[in-house]
Amino acid sequence: MKILVCLKQVPHKDARLDIAGHGTWIDDANLKFEINDYDNYALEAALRIKDAGEAEVIVATIGPDRVVQSLRTALGMGADRAVHVKDEALEGSDSLGVAKSLAAIAAQESPDLILTGLMSDDANYGLTGPMLAELSGLPHATGIVSCEHAGESITVERELEGGALEVVELPLPALVTVQTGMNEVRYASLKGIMQAKKKPLETKSVADLGLQASDVAPKVTIEKIYMPPKGEGAEILQGSAAEVSQQLVTKIKELGLL
Amino acid sequence: MSKTLIVAELQNGAPREAALELITQARGLGGELVSLVIGSGVAEAAEDLAKRGGGRVLAADDAALADYTSGAYAQAIRRALDQESPDLLLLSNTPIGWDLAGKLAAALDAGVATDVVRIEQEGDDLVFIKRMFNAKLDSRLRVTGSPRIATVQPGACEAYAGSDAGSVESLDVSGCGSRTVFKELRTAAAGGHDLTKADLIISGGRGLQKPENFDSVLKPLVEALGAQMGASRPVVDSGWLPHEYQVGSSGQVVAPKLYMAVGISGAIQHLVGMKNSNFIIAINKDADAPIFEVADLGVVADLFEIVPALTEAVSAAKGG
């Protein structure tokens, strides 16, 4: 079994977000980056299938040089090889451009199963997985919280609203997008990190994927990114911890709860 | 906008609130409105939608559509698109909407914007306003292609309340099928920790940093106030607390007399679970955290200082 996991590198969850001068994205010059949380769970799901039997796990990402770090982390966790797509043509790209590039990798690799995250923690699009499935002619399910693999199919639970779940069976090859909390994500061991250095990591351009810049030209552009306008908002209490606590106690009493 | 097609989701055989919100969005843009209802035995729901302002309602009624599957539903929508050639296709940002939006956009080579809160008309063009970075930033998206596709965040606008009666037509959806097979629906397991009836809920988020802090920092306050403890999703995802503590779109929806959010940023999926609380207090060290937009009272400070001080003040108040 061959499994392809698509990883996106995103700003660290606790990073301070400043808007860049051009106003269309955040200033990422001095940011710390990490693997998108949803994708960690996707990788873990793939590694569990590998642990349970025979599987090759390939990780793929599209982005600038810094994303190699995330691929190394994934290899350290247990992925077998990595594909990095780097190309100027992809810099202003949208989800469809990313999905087309990933679809070209999928066409070269013919995986039995593709895993992506449900959504990216930066742009929050939630599009790439279903797009990649459609472009690759695969059935898909989004937001899964469990996955059982038996023979030629997988059975997954899709998370719905309010904690409800939908059980769906997909014939392989298929694509699923993973919701957070699906499993307990492993850390890369020291041994894993040492081994990762010897694992294959290929770098490809858009042309290597058999695509042209025009194929990945965006249909969606971010015109502007900005701090949300502040509404009335909360009344912010001022003072020391003790003073603030007194004010809160007064309020809780007023509400009849103390 | 000359023509908008909305996909109206049903719940218990009737249009769900989010569907009526799509009508509001579409009518706000003017032009022609066509609604699509998909399922098996949906005649009544289609009539209902037509009465509630859905315009021309297409009923995609077929036994193969009884349960949601991405393949069959996408085919049904494509039949409607082929017949109507709308300029804009609107879905709700729900498990169905986010399952289909990317698939349809890729199939049609169309531009798509997800989880949109507002659509603005600029001349002949549309601009889609969407939250990013878990609601910390807003963005304006320019989308090209035909049709343009968008999923709209439930609750982003009022449900349409007009009564301009429309009409119902049936759409031929024979032969729609899917390779994904629907097996069963599992409703949320009834947990032993029902937050929906609590008067006072104190929820901890990722800001608490580690599971031990729920016991050593948050729990003393919860006990001093006789409150119930809640949590945001990452806390549950990390296994710090069981799922039945989770407040939000994929957890419990609560409306206590007082909701205290401690170390929670205020992502939309959390807000939908608690924003109707009678009174909201937020403690967060980031003054720009979106939680302060829905809170009544806020404390911008380190929770590890405020929570113990508050616990002490509560105990003192009870003692005296």
Ligand SMILES: Cc1cc2nc3c(=O)[nH]c(=O)nc-3n(C[C@H](O)[C@H](O)[C@H](O)COP(=O)(O)OP(=O)(O)OC[C@H]3O[C@@H](n4cnc5c(N)ncnc54)[C@H](O)[C@@H]3O)c2cc1C
């Ligand atoms: C389909 C879907 C369903 C979801 N369902 C839910 C749901 O039901 N419930 C839910 O909660 N989320 C849900 N989410 C996840 C949601 O998008 C957010 O990721 C989540 O709510 C963030 O949780 P948080 O606020 O605890 O963490 P973060 O966003 O990381 O926020 C942590 C906060 O703690 C503050 N903080 C850190 N340290 C301190 C300190 N020392 N003192 C004070 N403040 C501090 C930070 O400033 C920050 O604001 C869902 C997401 C998706 C896509």
Ligand SMILES: Nc1ncnc2c1ncn2[C@@H]1O[C@H](COP(=O)(O)O)[C@@H](O)[C@H]1O
């Ligand atoms: N640049 C990228 N490289 C690899 N995978 C990506 C990239 N962007 C998005 N993905 C995958 O698609 C998922 C959803 O992302 P998005 O559609 O941007 O919300 C992510 O969780 C990743 O698994």
